[in-house]
Amino acid sequence: xxxxxxxxxxxxxxxxxxxxxxxxxxxxxxxxxxxxxxxxxxxxxxxxxxxxxxxxxxxxxxxxxxxxxxxxxxxxxxxxxxxxxxxxxxxxxxxxxxxxxxxxxxxxxxxxxxxxxxxxxxxxxxxxxxxxxxxxxxxxxxxxxxxxxxxxxxxxxxxxxxxxxxxxxxxxxxxxxxxxxxxxxxxxxxxxxxxxxxxxxxxxxxxxx
Amino acid sequence: xxxxxxxxxxxxxxxxxxxxxxxxxxxxxxxxxxxxxxxxxxxxxxxxxxxxxxxxxxxxxxxxxxxxxxxxxxxxxxxxxxxxxxxxxxxxxxxxxxxxxxxxxxxxxxxxxxxxxxxxxxxxxxxxxxxxxxxxxxxxxxxxxxxxxxxxxxxxxxxxxxxxxxxxxxxxxxxxxxxxxxxxxxxxxxxxxxxxxxxxxxxxxxxxxxxxxxxxxxxxxxxxxxxxxxxxxxxxxxxxxxxxxxxxxxxxxxxxxxxxxxxxxxxxxxxxxxxxxxxxxxxxxxxxxxxxxxxxxxxxxxxxxxxxxxxxxxxxxxxxxxxxxxxxxxxxxxxxxxxxxxxxxxxxxxxxxxxxxxxxxxxxxxxxxxxxxxxxxxxxxxxxxxxxxxxxxxxxxxxxxxxxxxxxxxxxxxxxxxxxxxxxxxxxxxxxxxxxxxxxxxxxxxxxxxxxxxxxxxxxxxxxxxxxxx
Ligand code: SF4
Numbered sequence: 193x194x195x196x197x198x199x200x201x202x203x204x205x206x207x208x209x210x211x212x213x214x215x216x217x218x219x220x221x222x223x224x225x226x227x228x229x230x231x232x233x234x235x236x237x238x239x240x241x242x243x244x245x246x247x248x249x250x251x252x253x254x255x256x257x258x259x260x261x262x263x264x265x266x267x268x269x270x271x272x273x274x275x276x277x278x279x280x281x282x283x284x285x286x287x288x289x290x291x292x293x294x295x296x297x298x299x300x301x302x303x304x305x306x307x308x309x310x311x312x313x314x315x316x317x318x319x320x321x322x323x324x325x326x327x328x329x330x331x332x333x334x335x336x337x338x339x340x341x342x343x344x345x346x347x348x349x350x351x352x353x354x355x356x357x358x359x360x361x362x363x364x365x366x367x368x369x370x371x372x373x374x375x376x377x378x379x380x381x382x383x384x385x386x387x388x389x390x391x392x393x394x395x396x397x398x399x400x401x
Numbered sequence: 402x403x404x405x406x407x408x409x410x411x412x413x414x415x416x417x418x419x420x421x422x423x424x425x426x427x428x429x430x431x432x433x434x435x436x437x438x439x440x441x442x443x444x445x446x447x448x449x450x451x452x453x454x455x456x457x458x459x460x461x462x463x464x465x466x467x468x469x470x471x472x473x474x475x476x477x478x479x480x481x482x483x484x485x486x487x488x489x490x491x492x493x494x495x496x497x498x499x500x501x502x503x504x505x506x507x508x509x510x511x512x513x514x515x516x517x518x519x520x521x522x523x524x525x526x527x528x529x530x531x532x533x534x535x536x537x538x539x540x541x542x543x544x545x546x547x548x549x550x551x552x553x554x555x556x557x558x559x560x561x562x563x564x565x566x567x568x569x570x571x572x573x574x575x576x577x578x579x580x581x582x583x584x585x586x587x588x589x590x591x592x593x594x595x596x597x598x599x600x601x602x603x604x605x606x607x608x609x610x611x612x613x614x615x616x617x618x619x620x621x622x623x624x625x626x627x628x629x630x631x632x633x634x635x636x637x638x639x640x641x642x643x644x645x646x647x648x649x650x651x652x653x654x655x656x657x658x659x660x661x662x663x664x665x666x667x668x669x670x671x672x673x674x675x676x677x678x679x680x681x682x683x684x685x686x687x688x689x690x691x692x693x694x695x696x697x698x699x700x701x702x703x704x705x706x707x708x709x710x711x712x713x714x715x716x717x718x719x720x721x722x723x724x725x726x727x728x729x730x731x732x733x734x735x736x737x738x739x740x741x742x743x744x745x746x747x748x749x750x751x752x753x754x755x756x757x758x759x760x761x762x763x764x765x766x767x768x769x770x771x772x773x774x775x776x777x778x779x780x781x782x783x784x785x786x787x788x789x790x791x792x793x794x795x796x797x798x799x800x801x802x803x804x805x806x807x808x809x810x811x812x813x814x815x816x817x818x819x820x821x822x823x824x825x826x827x828x829x830x831x832x833x834x835x836x837x838x839x840x841x842x843x844x845x846x847x848x849x850x851x852x853x854x855x856x857x858x859x860x861x862x863x864x865x866x867x868x869x870x871x
Contacts, residue, residue: 220818243842358425394656
């Protein structure tokens with residue numbers, strides 16, 4: 193997994209509440225059993241002029257020249273709600289999005305971000321609005337800086353602190369694979385299963401022909 | 402009992418599965434059952450195999466074909482979704498290679514994951530069960546800790562038998578009072594989400610309780626828990642009781658004999674202790690609740706069938722999203738939904754496609770016919786539901802009324818690139834999501850109970866099922 197440390201990025205505002213994973217990557221754009229080949233389908237319903245087509249909709253922020261090379265998004269409340277599809281984050285990451293600032297994230301989406309090297313930053317809506325206004329003045333010049341070790345975002349000479357639990361922080365900083373981390377506790381897991389087989393045998397004796 | 406010994410049901414479930422506390426407020430939680438389906442599970446199996454990681458205990462892993470599989474009669478592996486067949490074939494191969502339980506396209510136990518898991522007794526009270534599918538919370542109705550995860554987390558659960566979790570906060574929502582005839586669990590969900598917003602449960606493990614919940618049968622409880630994810634809750638669940646045990650007894654994967662007795666004795670302790678404290682608690686009086694229906698493009702955009710479409714965004718909700726929803730759905734602020742002409746009606750999905758749902762819908766449909774020009778579809782939630790419904794003659798009632806009668810699966814609950822409703826078509830649907838283009842490109846979905854769907858299909862316009870029944 194790609195680690196995340198610091199990043200200064202062209203940042204595009206997409207401040208709508210409840211941007212769901214269907215909007216991030218519509219079902220119809222998930223065409224194969226694969227984690228890649230998804231960037232083209234990112235925000236397809238908004239980004240292209242018609243469903244299934246590839247003609248860019250000039251009104252959509254990521255299609256505007258001022259936002260070329262966008263690597264971060266400013267979002268609304270409950271970002272990433274809806275279907276649990278991890279394809280939403282795979283599509284964002286493949287497109288080049290490395291960080292998302294929103295007032296709140298849907299829980300499954302949040303943990304999918306962390307598992308794929310995308311930094312989810314929670315900030316109050318007023319701060320996001322202020323950043324968006326500054327960015328809009330000159331998106332290519334007014335880049336937002338993300339500093340994960342310090343847990344701050346910098347924009348327009350302001351510093352915004354954000355909270356992130358220590359585990360997701362560690363995983364992002366080190367680009368760690370969670371399975372490897374957990375397997376270090378294999379002995380504890382074995383011990384749990386041994387005791388649990390006595391306490392709750394029906395969990396392990398799977399009946400049924 | 403001392404104050405500190407009073408625990409909520411969630412705390413009990415958490416403690417029972419706690420393998421180890423890790424630094425940073427994270428815990429390793431044991432996962433009892435993993436369920437996969439061909440849409441998202443296939444990727445998890447494939448990536449694990451590519452990484453050379455074995456599944457810790459394949460006997461506790463289950464997989465079904467529900468999302469992409471066709472629901473037209475006589476189906477095989479071919480699907481209307483471009484590339485869909487590859488998902489089915491690859492999932493089958495991966496499941497066989499991994500040695501997990503597979504409910505294949507033609508299996509007598511095939512069906513939508515959240516319908517067949519309780520039906521087969523795979524989810525049991527007190528289990529932790531995960532699936533790379535957001536509606537896994539449905540299964541919390543059995544007294545389980547059940548939640549949706551991403552594919553990478555599914556790989557983690559398969560390989561290690563655990564997940565790394567931060568402990569959610571606890572919330573209890575108590576529905577009190579007696580539901581009026583024609584008012585259902587679906588209406589409870591829509592009421593809660595419309596009142597507290599679609600992010601109202603964010604960060605919480607949500608226990609449903611109260612007299613109205615105790616009075617629900619098991620299938621209705623599954624409907625209620627289904628939409629905890631539309632409330633952004635981590636999970637939703639209900640303490641198991643005698644109804645739960647009676648429902649489960651004798652099902653395919655349920656313990657038998659002495660082990661059953663022992664399990665039931667243990668399950669009786671799975672309830673919130675008197676006086677236990679929740680991080681948040683809501684009490685909702687439901688005595689005068691009317692059927693609910695969504696007007697917009699978020700589940701929080703729901704009103705009672707007799708109310709007009711709101712004139713403005715709910716307090717705290719964005720005015721822009723409100724305006725967009727009004728425009729997308731082509732509804733008028735201040736005007737009633739009742740009487741709006743519809744193009745289609747859909748009874749199906751993991752929310753409302755169980756035998757009791759089909760029975761209630763059929764009772765209203767009997768001797769009636771769908772209005773001209775309305776396309777009406779019924780998709781049973783599992784092959785077993787379909788079999789039972791046919792044994793009771795429900796299929797004939799649906800078909801005689803002009804409904805299509807399908808094989809089981811997710812079908813047109815969501816648009817995967819294959820079959821769909823048309824652009825701007827107005828659909829009344831017993832599903833759980835009314836997002837833009839959820840059921841087809843630019844399709845307008847109103848979510849409601851099966852009763853409302855059927856009554857609207859007959860009327861050719863959004864209708865109040867209680868008027869039909871009387
Ligand atoms: S029926 Fe619909 S909501 Fe339920 S699992 Fe299938 S696609 Fe998801």
